[in-house]
Amino acid sequence: MQDTNHTDDRRDGSDGRKLTDTSRREFLKGLGVAAGGSFLQTDGLQVVDDPIGSYEYRDWEDLYREQWDWDSTARSTHSVNCTGSCSWEVYVRNGQIWREDQAADYPVFDEDSPNPNPRGCQKGACYSDYVNADQRVLHPLRRTGERGEGKWERISWDDALTEIAEEVIDAVQDEEYDAISAFTPIPAMSPVSYASGTRLTRLLGGVAHSFYDWYSDLPPGQPITWGTQTDNAESADWYHADYIIAWGSNINVTRIPDAKYFLDAAYNGTKRVGIFTDYSQTAIHCDDWLSPDAGSDPALALGMAQTIVSEELYDEAHLKEQTDMPLLVREDTGKFLRASEVDGLSVDADRSDHVFVMQDAEGNLRVAPGSLGMRDGQHDDSVSIELDFDPQLNVEESVSTTDGEVEVRSVWNNLRDELSNYTPETVGEITEVGSETYQEVAREFAQADRAKIIHGKGVNDWYHNDLGNRAIQLLVTLTGNLGRKGTGLDHYVGQEKIWTYEGWSKLNSPVPGRNVPTTLWTYYHCDVLDNADPETTQRVQEAIDNDWMPVYPEERADGSRPDPRLMFIWRGNYFNQAKGNVAVEEQLWPKLDLIVDINFRMDSSAMYSDIVLPTASHYEKHDLSMTDMHSYVHPFTPAVEPLGEAKTDWQIFRELAAKIQELAQQRDDVDPVPDREFDREIDLESVHDDYVRNWEDDEADALADDKAAAEYILEHSEETNPSNSDEQITFDDIDEQPQRVAAVGDHWTSDLVENEPYTPWQRYVQDKNPWPTFTGRQQYYIDHDWYLELGEELPTYKEPPTLQDRADYPLNYTTPHGRWSIHSTWRDSEKMLRLQRGEPVVHLNPDDMDDRGIEDGDTVRLYNDLGSIEVQAKRYPSGEPGTARMYFAWERFQFPDRGNFNSLVPLYMKPTQLIQYPEDTGEHLEFRPNYWGPTGVNSDVRVDVEPVADGSGDDSNGGSNE
């Protein structure tokens, strides 16, 4: 097509107007490109009388109308563990994914809160780019270079599955099935895909990895105090609160689809206080902002608690009935006084040594109803904690016991002693929050009718996160803000809540199987026990020896322990996201003979794997999606067929099972292997048949594809197929429109009330069921030996520890969740990078930049004793001085030396999170994947930063050289 060098085009002429030579060249760059559109006739330009209102030549407007066109749509969502669980409409044009829009058709159930629609964010709005992207994995690939080098050969599915199947068969034959690791996070974001690999792993005797604890998303204070992994109100409940504290939860960045409930509350009379070290993207929309020093939040919370207690603003009835505050503690041992120890106290219980004691108004000792010794296990709703006497909070007594006279005090008095340390002066000094301000917030919080704390990763990444959790939880407990609409402590980090838990669980685990706490597994196999501090090492070893926490492969009879051997990674980016990244690469990775990554895109884990299998994108499969942010269930459905040679996760693991079965049957040496731990045999010759069999109904070949697996989950869950009703939510129903769950199973802490948002803890607070703790109450006092030894029996503030020297590394290093990615997904997205700076940046306070001669846009080196990374410096005046803040999850290949944001983060573990409690039976705290186990520590890391000298190559501040 020829260009029209029209004489009217002044930019081609010589009128010499404002264009500089540079910009003219830029503008003219495109002119040589053949224009696709039609040009108006260049002669006979028609006259326009008045372009305002009476313009006549409007036929061209069809140009844009024709672009608003598509051939079909399909409903889907994204599986990225953002907690959003947003339903999208995916548009297909000419057989390809064109774009997506929020489906925006969640049914309204609560007329009083803002409309739930739409749900979504900018990242979800361009997932379509991944479907056809350069980074898409289209074929099975086998590594030809070093791990991470990005050199591959394309292999057939048959070759790939054969190679993997041989390795699996060898491992099982060698009785090293517990050296097969399967890492995939968060069932709720796509339970069928989750279960696909885990189901096979279970059948093989392999090991499923935890994730919620490993990612430090689990708030350990919740199992410690409330006996529950986490339970939250859905976000619509925020709007019903009169007072909200957003505590380290950067809602406006990390809960984009839910932020409206927080923002709209501004016009609904709600006061919103933000507690953030920086003037964060959520702080800007709060009514007050408190800015504690990094890691000092526990002291701030305890200071607020001290105000509430000393000014008697607490909810006494709640404390007496719902908490351990009236329980008596022995002064000599620090242990709870047990009913079995008290002379003459009659107890109607099998285990009176697990029964606790209170004092009534008359001064008589009384048994605390709901104690573990009176219950049949952790959850027992046949027992009530309702009181028929008035227990005293303030008790200091001498009691006649089997050990003679002992002094006892109530937990309340012990707590008051602890809190007395947190005077306004002390708290002001530790936190640098104004004493008047925080005390006023404490008073307002206590006096509000419905007060709520939204709690997030900003306060959960610390080494002492358990203490921090417990201190902040104390505020809602003291004020009785639990188990009612508009109250509570809502901790949102990780899409941990799968409403259809039962159905997923049955699909996932047809046979009993191994789980491992990933933090401990990683720590152990990175040989950290050989070089950590002696006390930590001793306690970790003790926890392993006591069988409080499992490590796989397990220790053999001869005392040896094999290395892990084979690892499957799917739906996650274990390698990139691993704390202790340097150790993982140098210690753990070489131990693995075969790493298989199953992925739609080439992320860092895929890059550092041996075989990469192409999986269906989120727009190419059937699955389900759920979250704790809302109470709907909605599906993934395929808008198009999987691109290239991709297959769904379900299909991939099914075909791997088929290959294993086929080869096992061909080989002479394969017989069923008795499982070392469970009463079953690992039978490779039937593994595919077992995989596709419906074990509930003993129906062969029932679970051949992902849609059947999704239907199976819906059918076997109380939430979607309630036992008291003939109605069932089917896959077709949710494809038509997202559906609110129909009921709530026993595994949650409240029932579902029609027309109201779900709010947790009602079964304890309103129905008076015992809390699933040792004492049957919200338990702030933990009399485990380790807690007593460490002075952590009650919430307390401890100086944050750090493995780096403060003098050498003066800056705190934090890696919060940011707006531009969900973990590492979208970190490499062109559309997203164009709205950032195209490369990793570190946010620095201008004073810290000036001190070091750093300017905005400079390339800097961020380093500590573990590693060093090159990034771009960004000026962030709202960041507190003394902090290097790097929004996390940049991929390794985004750094010049293939370092990583986690290269500066050690593997660090707090031993208090390894315990079993009670020590003998563990009903309150025992290892359960993603429920109780050590959290990974992301913060409490120190670094320094310096400019990278000129001439080192990457000059990203170079201006526009011609």
Added chain:
Amino acid sequence: MSSHTDSSQTVDLAEGVNHQVAMVMDLNKCIGCQTCTIACKTNWTDSGGREYMYWNNVETKPGAGYPRDWEELGGGWDDEGEERTPGELPEQEDYGAPWDFNHEQIMYEGSDEPLRPMDDAADWAPNWDEDEGAGEYPNSYYFYLPRICNHCTHPSCVEACPRSALYKREEDGIVLVDQDRCRGYRYCVEGCPYKKVYYNAMKKKSEKCIFCYPRIEGEGPEGEVRGPACAEDCPPQLRMVGYLDDEQGPIHKLVNEYEVAVRLHPEFRTEPNVYYIPPFAPPKHTQDGESTDEERIPREYLEELFGPKVNDALDTINRERQRVRNGGESELMELLNSDRSEKYRLEVFDEA
């Protein structure tokens, strides 16, 4: 509703325009997530020489914005609103380049380079100064400003075009660049003080926000009337879309009755039809970390952006918020939380 015409007492529409589309954006709900930006991009500017364009952008204020320092490039009208004020053409680098990246080389070809914008071109971008703002910790301040074409009542871009290739639609006041008639002179780009007309070097034509007219007209295979993508897709639903002359709608009430929705840079005199609820923020801190009564965002800065009317607007909002917090009722507060069905009043003037 067809009897409703342009002769309302309180609403000034451009002469010859029957109805005027309008938008109110509540800056107290903008979280800078850019879902609007992406929704617009995937609808309209993802290819064909438009890659660098953001018909909808969100910028951090105070900040240089997109294109860089657009507020200083002139355009618009003089104080009397009669003579056009000279405007400058932004330099191409002030928009930022739509970077391409080297995914393929790194992931599949064994390159040991980092993933980076190719041609080492990254030194400015549409959102380069995100979250930066002004002031010093702990009294820094910033907020987000989403921007589209204002579909002005007195559009200087239309006046600027010697070919009369820009026009304002009679039925809804949407301002468009006739893609057949345009020759890409860029007088409109110079003339728009908001720099919301963009030059497409591949097509040699200027293009701009079309207020998603195919969506509001109910085009598309499903024949459904939808609001502009930037509004419909906004997660906090901070935008209301309708007609300025729809006196029953929330926009009219917010703009003309309560006067809490104000224009951006009214001194440009183009009479924008996009209005903003101005931002409030937590108060300043003392050196001891105490919260004070002092406003964090300087009023002078807000006046610079929104003119003197911003003061009454903020005072009204603060007063009504306090009323609700004390247990009272406020129609204004309810309007600001309008239900979704009220947020998009696009069919009120449809002929029966």
